[in-house]
Amino acid sequence: MDSQIMHVRNLNAYFGQSHAVKDVNIAFSELSVTAIIGPSGCGKSTFIRGLNRLHEEVPGARASGTVLFKGEDIYAPMIDPVALRRTIGMVFQKPSPFPAFSIFENVAVGLKLAGVNKKQILKDAVERSLRKAALWDEVKDKLHMPGTSLSGGQQQRLCIARALAVDPDVLLMDEPTSALDPISTAKIEELIAELKKSVTVIIVTHNMQQAARISDHTAFFLMGELVEFGETSQVFTAPKEGRTERYITGRFG
Ligand SMILES: Nc1ncnc2c1ncn2[C@@H]1O[C@H](COP(=O)(O)OP(=O)(O)OP(=O)(O)O)[C@@H](O)[C@H]1O
Numbered sequence: 001m002d003s004q005i006m007h008v009r010n011l012n013a014y015f016g017q018s019h020a021v022k023d024v025n026i027a028f029s030e031l032s033v034t035a036i037i038g039p040s041g042c043g044k045s046t047f048i049r050g051l052n053r054l055h056e057e058v059p060g061a062r063a064s065g066t067v068l069f070k071g072e073d074i075y076a077p078m079i080d081p082v083a084l085r086r087t088i089g090m091v092f093q094k095p096s097p098f099p100a101f102s103i104f105e106n107v108a109v110g111l112k113l114a115g116v117n118k119k120q121i122l123k124d125a126v127e128r129s130l131r132k133a134a135l136w137d138e139v140k141d142k143l144h145m146p147g148t149s150l151s152g153g154q155q156q157r158l159c160i161a162r163a164l165a166v167d168p169d170v171l172l173m174d175e176p177t178s179a180l181d182p183i184s185t186a187k188i189e190e191l192i193a194e195l196k197k198s199v200t201v202i203i204v205t206h207n208m209q210q211a212a213r214i215s216d217h218t219a220f221f222l223m224g225e226l227v228e229f230g231e232t233s234q235v236f237t238a239p240k241e242g243r244t245e246r247y248i249t250g251r252f253g
């Protein structure tokens with residue numbers, strides 16, 4: 001049996017009175033890729049934002065339940081959410097490099113905020129992270145250029161490098177390729193396969209082929225509920241729930 005890095009128990013998330021994530025129970029295997037699928041508005045983004053306490057940053061939003069990360073509840077009072085978000089990093093749908101920052105600074109920023117200021121340590125970490133994000137060869141001669149001067153696909157890999165620089169255990173990705181062309185998408189998919197050797201990946205995607213290609217496990221959400229969770233091959237070839245089958249075969253609604 002594989003070991004599990006995260007156990008989610010009875011997670012609920014609200015925006016004011018609206019109940020967006022309903023009593024979700026799930027566990028994530030270490031060094032695996034889990035795809036989160038489901039129709040628009042079913043709570044996928046809200047759910048993964050509950051896994052690193054980003055949800056509570058929305059005014060009026062709250063969460064309840066337990067998320068055990070390596071055995072410790074991330075919602076416990078002594079947990080610092082800012083430090084937590086380095087360990088459980090996130091990449092968003094729209095590539096979002098810091099506009100005023102160079103490529104180098106974009107990758108170094110998390111380490112600097114964590115108190116690292118030795119030049120050589122930062123240089124090494126930036127190179128290592130850009131290599132892991134499969135971007136080093138394309139940017140090594142222009143590290144001083146603005147992050148926003150890169151193409152969309154390069155910017156997304158820059159954001160992945162930024163998240164990797166602080167050595168996360170888990171990387172949450174919210175539709176990281178939906179704004180990218182097929183070649184950039186293929187690069188990020190290859191990268192995820194490589195990342196899985198050192199990071200646990202939880203990825204929201206609307207692309208069924210992508211989920212089937214890159215993930216070990218798949219979770220299907222509908223109207224805030226986790227309807228089905230299992231090995232990706234099982235969910236796609238022999239779903240247990242009729243609702244899952246209707247969704248993955250496009251006969252939903
Ligand atoms: N900031 C917000 N304030 C109030 N309600 C919100 C907010 N963000 C999301 N919601 C609501 O919460 C529910 C879940 O939204 P969420 O963004 O998690 O869905 P999603 O599955 O990620 O959808 P999509 O595939 O379109 O990204 C929806 O009903 C949505 O309208």
Ligand SMILES: [Mg+2]
Pocket residue numbers: 044045046174
């Ligand atoms: Mg979303």
